[in-house]
Amino acid sequence: MLSARVVITGLGALTPIGNNVKEYWEGLVQGKSGAELITRFDTSKHKTKFACTLKGYSPNDYFDAKDARRMDLFAQYAVVAGDEAIRDAQLMSPLVDKERVGVIWGSGIGGLGTTEATVLDFVKNKMDPKINPFFIPKIIPDIPSGHLSIKYGFKGPNFATVSACASSINALITGFQLIKLGDADVVVTGGSEAPIIQIGIGGFNALKALSQKNEDYMTASRPFDKTRDGFVMGEGAGVLVLESYAHAQKRGAKIYAEVVGVGMSADAYHITAPDMGGVTLALQRALDSAKLSPDRIDYINAHGTSTPLGDINELNAIQRVFGTHAYKLNINSTKSMTGHLLGAAGAIESIATVLALQHQLIPPTINHKILDEAIDPQMNLTLNNVERRSILFAQNNAFGFGGHNASVIFRKWDES
Known part of the structure; x- marks a missing residue:
C-alpha cells in the first residue's frame, strides 16, 4: 500500500476573505485584505487593535441554539468547513465505506475563547467551582474530529495533531500516511482556529509577534516588506478530503490534485x-x-x-x-x-x-x-x-x- 497514490477530492473553507471555497479563491485572486478593527471586545488597552476576522459569520446560520452553546467557535468553524468539503467530495455516497473514513484535525490552541470566558466567570462568581459540564469538551483540540465523525458516522482513525502553526499541515501529512499505509481509504483533514479574543491578542502581543500598525491595519500584513513588524491574527478553518486514487477512481470522484511528497x-x-x-x-x-x-x-x-x-x-x-x-x-x-x-x-x-x-x-x-x-x-x-x-x-x-x-x-x- 505504500505505493498508493493519494489525491484530493474535496475542499472546504471558512476564511477572513471568503466563507466558502469559491469566495475564498475570488478573494485571493482579487488581492483582498481580510483585516479590520476588532469590535468584539474593548481593545483600548491592547497594543494591537485589528485582526483578519470572519465576515458575516453567525452560528445561528449553521447550528441550533443548543448545539452552538456546546461548541467553541473553533469547533463550529471546523464543522462548517468540514460540511462543505464532505459535500464537495460526495462522501455520503453508498460507494464510500464509512468505517474506512478517518478524520484528522489540526489546531494549535483549541477552545481558547471558552477557556477565557470560563476563567473570567469563575473569578466573577468568587471562585465558585460550578463549571459548565461542556467546558472540557469545548476546549480540547481533538473535538472537531469527534464532531465530524459523529455527524457523518466516520469510524476510521480519528484524532488531532498539535504543532502550533504547523498543526493542520501535520494533519494533512498524517492523513496522507494513513492512506499510504492502508489504514483508511479516505481522510477528512484540516484545521481551525478562533484566537481573536483578549488573551489571544494580548498573549501574542506579549511575545512581540503581532503587527501594531493600527493606523494602517488594512495593509499591516506585508510579508517580505522592509516595514513589516509582525503578523496579523486570523481565524477560520480549512478542510481537504484526501483519498486513495484507486478508491476515488472506483467511485468516479472528481480530483483536484495529487499529494506527492x-x-x-x-x-x-x-x-x-x-x-x-x-x-x-x-x-x-x-x-x-x-x-x-x-x-x-x-x-x-x-x-x-x-x-x-x-x-x-x-x-x-x-x-x-x-x-x-x-x-x-x-x-x-x-x-x-x-x-x-x-x-x-x-x-x-x-x-x-x-x-x-x-x-x-x-x-x-x-x-x-x-x-x-x-x-x-x-x-x-x-x-x-x-x-x-x-x-x-x-x-x-x-x-x-x-x-x-x-x-x-x-x-x-x-x-x-
Whole structure:
C-alpha cells in the first residue's frame, strides 16, 4: 500500500476573505485584505487593535441554539468547513465505506475563547467551582474530529495533531500516511482556529509577534516588506478530503490534485526563534519523498508570516535547497490577505496552492512597497499582482513555535 497514490477530492473553507471555497479563491485572486478593527471586545488597552476576522459569520446560520452553546467557535468553524468539503467530495455516497473514513484535525490552541470566558466567570462568581459540564469538551483540540465523525458516522482513525502553526499541515501529512499505509481509504483533514479574543491578542502581543500598525491595519500584513513588524491574527478553518486514487477512481470522484511528497523536521534550536537548518530539512525531505529534483517545483506558497526574522529565514532556506532554481520559482504569501490562522494556516494555504494548480494562476503577495535589503531581489515573490504560469508541482510550507516544520508537495491533476 505504500505505493498508493493519494489525491484530493474535496475542499472546504471558512476564511477572513471568503466563507466558502469559491469566495475564498475570488478573494485571493482579487488581492483582498481580510483585516479590520476588532469590535468584539474593548481593545483600548491592547497594543494591537485589528485582526483578519470572519465576515458575516453567525452560528445561528449553521447550528441550533443548543448545539452552538456546546461548541467553541473553533469547533463550529471546523464543522462548517468540514460540511462543505464532505459535500464537495460526495462522501455520503453508498460507494464510500464509512468505517474506512478517518478524520484528522489540526489546531494549535483549541477552545481558547471558552477557556477565557470560563476563567473570567469563575473569578466573577468568587471562585465558585460550578463549571459548565461542556467546558472540557469545548476546549480540547481533538473535538472537531469527534464532531465530524459523529455527524457523518466516520469510524476510521480519528484524532488531532498539535504543532502550533504547523498543526493542520501535520494533519494533512498524517492523513496522507494513513492512506499510504492502508489504514483508511479516505481522510477528512484540516484545521481551525478562533484566537481573536483578549488573551489571544494580548498573549501574542506579549511575545512581540503581532503587527501594531493600527493606523494602517488594512495593509499591516506585508510579508517580505522592509516595514513589516509582525503578523496579523486570523481565524477560520480549512478542510481537504484526501483519498486513495484507486478508491476515488472506483467511485468516479472528481480530483483536484495529487499529494506527492511530505517533509517534517524539528529545529531543535529555540521555542520561538526560527532556524534555517530545520526548515531546510523539511523542504528537502518533501522533495525526497516526492522523488523530485528541486528544479521540478514551479511555485511555493510560503509560510511568510510578515515577521522580521521568519520571512528571511524561510527565503534563505529556499535558496539553500533550490539553488539557482530559486530565481525561477514563484513564491507568495497568502497570509498577506488572510492574516495568520495559526493552526489552521496550513490547511487554508494548501487549499490556495491546490486551486493555483487547478487554475494555473498564482495569487499575489499584497501590501508590498519596499523590499527588505536582506532579501535577494532576483527572487520572484509575486508582489501585488496575480501571475499566470504553467504549474505542475507546487509546495506549501508551515512552521510552528517549538521548532516544528512541515512541507507538502502537490501535483497538478492529469487524468492520463
